[in-house]
Amino acid sequence: MKRKVKTKAKVNDDYQKRGRHILFSVVFLVLGFILAFSYRTLGSNQEADALESSVILKEEAYREELISQQERNKELTDEIAAKQEEIREFERSFSTREEDHAILVDKARDLRLLLGVIPAVGQGVIVTLKDADYDPIEQNPNDYIVHESHVLRVVNELRISGAQGIAINGQRITANSYIKCTGPVITIDGRTFPAPFVIEAVGDMDVLTSSLYLKGGVIDGLIRDNIVVTTEQSKEIRLSALRDES
Template sequence: MKKVNDAYKKRGRSILFSVVFLVLGFILAFSYRTLGINQENDSTQSPAFYKEEDYREGLISQQERNKELTDEIAAKQEEIREYERSFSMGEKDHASLVDEAKNLRLLLGAIPAIGQGLKVTLKDADYDPVEQNPNDYIVHESHILRVVNELRISGAQGLAINGQRITSNSYIKCTGPVITVDGRTYPAPFVIEAIGDMNVLSSALHLKGGVIDSLIRDNIVVTTEQSKDIRLSALRNES
């Protein structure tokens, strides 16, 4: 009976020790886990961590600001290019208007004209008064108008007959061996001066079957001379 009691006592102590060790192990495990979490929280919330976060947020903010500034610079550069384009077009338009106004003044004879061009001289041909009609050998206004109109079509910027500036409204009339230009009378030979591209003006008159050929068929003596320095006075107004 004593041996049975001793066995129960030993078994009870073993169970007790097992329960104690189990509880102790549980406490130690719980304490270790809690300590680990606290250490992790302490590491996460350290001053170095907060400083790094501040740097990261500042960098992101600066990158966003740089992008905004880059976009703003690109927009300003486009505005500048647009202004330069409009300014360039304005200068071209202004220059074009100035040139057009100058050309109009030249055509109107309002200002003197100087430049290269062409001189065309028309003379009466020799004729036999017994056999021929004298009018067939005299320069008439129709002959002069052929030359003037061809030169004007070919780009002449200024025209004059015997030094008298002419315009699109000029009146040319033939009276025997002389002609009258806007009320002034001039004898032969008749010198028509035109300012413009001398090669173009000369080529226009000398086209086959053109003005020069028609004048020669009418027994008119025609000579042309290219010149790099033709000077035409401004139109004189009658008082």
């Protein structure tokens, strides 16, 4: 039997083929590894991108919601400010109406006092006018008795000084009252009163008294006319209303 003997050239050819197989195997192995790594890396990147996109979308949603809430808060703040201004305006209007009402009430009361339809009560002054002593043989008696002009001086001064009510010998004086002298007596609204004449006035007693005693004023003039004048301050004077007088 003959043995087959491989030639040197054939052996080299076998080695070359086997080397190429090994080389191809190594190349394919490396390529597979690269492809697998690339796939894993690509997948990881895609997941990271997807996660980042989700976070960005949520942030955008939160930002839009925050902006919307801020705008709503501003609207509510403006609405509250407008309501508060309406309340302040109502309070000012109400206060003005209250003040106007109080002023009207005071004016109505002053008018009633002036007309004498309601009693006048409070502090004030009492002025008494008396005839002076005289000798009827040597002196003119008209120069020593109280005339309506003397009474009117006192009444007008008291009115100007803010007297809320005035009465003469208990007779309430109104804006329409008339005073007339008839000899030693005077007539007030049809009623006759003899001297002395007691004039009562309700008001600030210090102001009323000061106005009467002004230099060159009412009291000085009465004294020059020989009228006996006395004044008295009172913490409580009550003047009856006209309808209450008998």
